[in-house]
Amino acid sequence: MVSGNRHTGKTTDGPTPRVPGSRTHLHAPARRLGNPGFAAMQAFIYTTLPARVVFGQGTLARVGDEVRRLGGGRALVLSTPQQIGEARALAERLGPLAAGVFAEAAMHTPTDVTERGLARVRELGADCLVALGGGSTTGLGKAIALRTDLPQVVIPTTYAGSEATPILGETEDGRKTTLRSPKVLPEVIVYDVDLTLTLPAKLSVTSGINAIAHAVEALYAEEANPVVSMLAEAGIAALARALPRIAADPRDREARSDALYGAWACGTCLGSVGMALHHKLCHVLGGSFDLPHAETHTVVLPHAAAYNAPAASGAMACVAKVLGTSADGAAQGLFDLARDLGAPTSLREIGMPEDGLDRAADLAAASPYWNPRPIGRTAVRALLQAAYDGSPPRVSSLPAFPTETAHA
Numbered sequence: 001m002v003s004g005n006r007h008t009g010k011t012t013d014g015p016t017p018r019v020p021g022s023r024t025h026l027h028a029p030a031r032r033l034g035n036p037g038f039a040a041m042q043a044f045i046y047t048t049l050p051a052r053v054v055f056g057q058g059t060l061a062r063v064g065d066e067v068r069r070l071g072g073g074r075a076l077v078l079s080t081p082q083q084i085g086e087a088r089a090l091a092e093r094l095g096p097l098a099a100g101v102f103a104e105a106a107m108h109t110p111t112d113v114t115e116r117g118l119a120r121v122r123e124l125g126a127d128c129l130v131a132l133g134g135g136s137t138t139g140l141g142k143a144i145a146l147r148t149d150l151p152q153v154v155i156p157t158t159y160a161g162s163e164a165t166p167i168l169g170e171t172e173d174g175r176k177t178t179l180r181s182p183k184v185l186p187e188v189i190v191y192d193v194d195l196t197l198t199l200p201a202k203l204s205v206t207s208g209i210n211a212i213a214h215a216v217e218a219l220y221a222e223e224a225n226p227v228v229s230m231l232a233e234a235g236i237a238a239l240a241r242a243l244p245r246i247a248a249d250p251r252d253r254e255a256r257s258d259a260l261y262g263a264w265a266c267g268t269c270l271g272s273v274g275m276a277l278h279h280k281l282c283h284v285l286g287g288s289f290d291l292p293h294a295e296t297h298t299v300v301l302p303h304a305a306a307y308n309a310p311a312a313s314g315a316m317a318c319v320a321k322v323l324g325t326s327a328d329g330a331a332q333g334l335f336d337l338a339r340d341l342g343a344p345t346s347l348r349e350i351g352m353p354e355d356g357l358d359r360a361a362d363l364a365a366a367s368p369y370w371n372p373r374p375i376g377r378t379a380v381r382a383l384l385q386a387a388y389d390g391s392p393p394r395v396s397s398l399p400a401f402p403t404e405t406a407h408a
Helices: 023-027 058-067 081-097 112-123 135-148 203-220 226-248 252-272 279-290 291-311 314-324 332-342 354-366 377-389
Strands: 011-016 042-048 052-056 075-078 100-103 128-133 150-156 167-172 173-178 188-192
Touching: 042 226, 052 058, 052 252, 058 081, 058 128, 058 150, 075 081, 075 112, 075 135, 081 100, 081 128, 081 173, 100 112, 112 135, 112 167, 128 135, 135 150, 135 167, 135 291, 167 279, 173 279, 188 252, 203 226, 203 252, 203 279, 203 291, 203 314, 203 332, 226 252, 226 314, 226 332, 279 291, 279 354, 279 377, 291 314, 291 332, 291 377, 314 332, 354 377
Parallel strands: 052 188, 075 100, 075 128, 128 150, 150 188
Antiparallel strands: 011 042, 167 173
16 A cells, blocks of 8 residues: 655656657767766656555445545545446444535546536535546546545546546536646545456556557656656566456456556556557547547557657667567557457547538647647648558558657
C-alpha cells in the first residue's frame, strides 16, 4: 500500500541509466553526469503521485475503514445506471457511513450529470465520495471533487486506469476538454480482483488495451523518465500476458490479478507524465462523436503508434519487445493483439461517421497536445482514415513529418 497527501508531491533530480523510451534517449544526445564511466547517465525529473492503494481479493470489505480513515461519515456512493444494484449493495454494507447513492455516471463525464451529482451532495450533506465502477464513474467522482474538494475512495471494476491519475476529461456541448489538477486525484484506490471476475471478456479486452495506451504514450511523453518507463513496460507486459487468458477464461483469477495490476501501473504512468496524439484523438472522437471510450482507444492506438514511430523509435522498440514482435513491429503488434482477441479494429464498426473525419482532423490539429512527431493536419487525416477503414497500421503510408505543416 502507498499513502500520501494528494496536494503534495516529491521531486527528485539525479543521474540514472538511459532507458529506451525516455525523451532524452529519443531526442537529445547522451550527457555525462557523475561517474564518467557511464556515458549514458541522464538527468530527469520524476514527481510521485500521492495516493493510497489497497490491492487484493475481498478488499471491498475494507471500504468502510478507508472512509473512516479519511474522516468521512456520510459517503455518497457513485455508479452508472447499469451498476446501481452493486452501488446499493455497497451502501448497505457501509451502513451509517453511507449518505446515499447517485447512479447517473455517463461516458465522457457530461457536465450536466455532474451538476445533478453536486445537487445530490448538497441535499444529503455528503462529506466523502465512493466511486464504484469504471472510468465513467471515476470521472464523475473526480468532477465532483474538483468542485467541492471532497475526498474520494475509488473502487475500479474495469481496467480504465483513470483512478490513478490527476486528469479529468469533461464534455459540454459536444466538446471534450481535459485538465490536470491534484484536486481530482483520488485519495484511496481499492482494487478488488473479485469485482472483475464478471467483467465480460470483450469489455475486459478493450478496457485492457485502453490501459496499455496510457503506458505506450508514457514511453514517449515529453516528461518521460526512467522510473515511469520501467513501470510502463511492466504494465504493458502484465496486460498483454493477462488479456488472452481472460478471453479464454474470464474467471481466471491469476489473469484477472495481473490485468488489474497492469491497469494500475499503466494508469500511474498516465498520471505521472503528459499525454500525446493518441489521447488527443480519442478525446476528440469520444467527446465530439460520442464514441465508446475503451473501444475508441483500442482502434486508434496502433495507428497513433505508427504515426509516432519515426520520432519515437526507442519507445516503439520497448513496446515491440514486450509484445514479442520485431523491433519495428510495435504498431502491428498492438493491432494484432486487438484483432486476435476479437476487439474492434475500425472506427466504422464502433459508430464513427465517415463524414466526421475531416472535422476530427481539424479539431486535433487546432489545439494539439505535445507529441514527439509534429501534429500535421494532413497526416492526422490519413491516420484517421486508416483507423476508420480498419487497415493494418503502416508507418510508410503517412507523409514524411519533417515537411508537413505541423503544430508542435
